Amino acid sequence: MGLGYIGLPTSALMASKGLRVTGVDVNPRVVETVNRGQIHIVEPDLEGLVKKVTEAGMLRAALEPVSADVFVVAVPTPTRGDEHIPDLSYVESAVRNLAPQLQKGNLVIIESTSPVGTTEKMAALLRELRPDLNGDFSMAYCPERVLPGRILYELQHNDRAIGGLDEVSTRKAIDFYRHFVRGNLYPTNARTAEMVKLVENASRDVQIAFANELSLISDAAGINVWELIDLANKHPRVNILRPGTGVGGHCIAIDPWFIVHDYSEQARLIRTARQINNYKTLWVVEKIKNAALTFEMEHGRKPVIAALGLAFKPDIDDLRESPALAVARMLKAEGMDVVAVEPNLTGDSYEEFRLADLPTALQQADIIAFLVAHKPFIGLEVPAGKTVLDFVNAVSYHPGK
Ligand SMILES: NC(=O)c1ccc[n+]([C@@H]2O[C@H](COP(=O)([O-])OP(=O)(O)OC[C@H]3O[C@@H](n4cnc5c(N)ncnc54)[C@H](O)[C@@H]3O)[C@@H](O)[C@H]2O)c1
Structure with a gap:
């Protein structure tokens, strides 16, 4: 069925x-x-x-x-x-x-x-x-x-x-x-099997929320969160995931709510994780808006913003529940001039945004916002004089490169 x-x-x-x-x-x-x-x-x-x-x-x-x-x-x-x-x-x-x-x-x-x-x-x-x-x-x-x-x-x-x-x-x-x-096929009862699926995704969500919370704390503390996590992960029993623009897709961003809805009193960490991951997307929008405001005050015109990546995770074309897409949409709804780059979509397959290839977007943009860590963005040489906002460690911290 x-x-x-x-x-x-x-x-x-x-x-x-x-x-x-x-x-x-x-x-x-x-x-x-x-x-x-x-x-x-x-x-x-x-x-x-x-x-x-x-x-x-x-x-x-x-x-x-x-x-x-x-x-x-x-x-x-x-x-x-x-x-x-x-x-x-x-x-x-x-x-x-x-x-x-x-x-x-x-x-x-x-x-x-x-x-x-x-x-x-x-x-x-x-x-x-x-x-x-x-x-x-x-x-x-x-x-x-x-x-x-x-x-x-x-x-x-x-x-x-x-x-x-x-x-x-x-x-x-x-x-x-x-x-x-x-x-292997592991026997259990129906309620446990149902919960197994939900906690698999809730577990990812909670761990990503921890990384996203660290990115907010680090920003306030003037610390590079990517270096922080890299160094913390040198500990043999620590494995912090990567922060990003939020959490998307049709599983991790949805399934934890099944637990929160039914066990609302007990599921405090799981609910908070959902909220942190959703909040991270709004925070990214605020950061870009602030940069746009600063640019406008300095230059007397609105900046062109390059949104690098629209998919919900690196190197795929799936836009379901995508936080990067949500960021681009919110900026557009605020009247910002957004040019989007999504190398995994073909040029005419997405109408909502002006899609550009990477060199064109880099050349046109005043503010470059890395929203998804797609392979072509990693270690990219950004032209001088642009404001760079890197939410996914495309260019921020790659020791030894
Ligand atoms: N796609 C994944 O990677 C994935 C992974 C794990 C779990 N799941 C879960 O598996 C389930 C199915 O997901 P999916 O991605 O295959 O969904 P989907 O949207 O790709 O496909 C669902 C299909 O069911 C059909 N359908 C709807 N109501 C029907 C009905 N009453 N009788 C017969 N067919 C009906 C739809 O027409 C559609 O073709 C969901 O609960 C999803 O959360 C999906």
């Missing part, structure tokens, strides 16, 4: 290992594309595999579920509004949709990143919708931890935590994943 970044590669991989798969998606365009042996997402090696398994008749896509031994749910689980409320409507709708096809002894697995207790809730919903089954079905949660760009490799090789609602469910789910996973 769901043929996106997770569901489609998983379906294709299962089909390539001899399982007969019906990939269900509510989007007709996705269903048509997959049935043509093509793909609608960007992921290395996926198109060849989808072509192979659809031609072999092992994978077909459909708008509606069919009867099956195993149902795997991989639909979106976003958060809603400023309160960051987990939105389970897609999972619920997928479960309602599969319910009529469920037969005694079937296994239902949820892979969507979900708040703790979701698997229990969906099992209760299925029992309500199908009282005739008398609860005779198994249900498990198995989180996904793949890295886009390496999905097909990581689906097979990463270890997994697999948590059933009871021991039979856990065992059946482990037997199922054995068909296509080479990594």
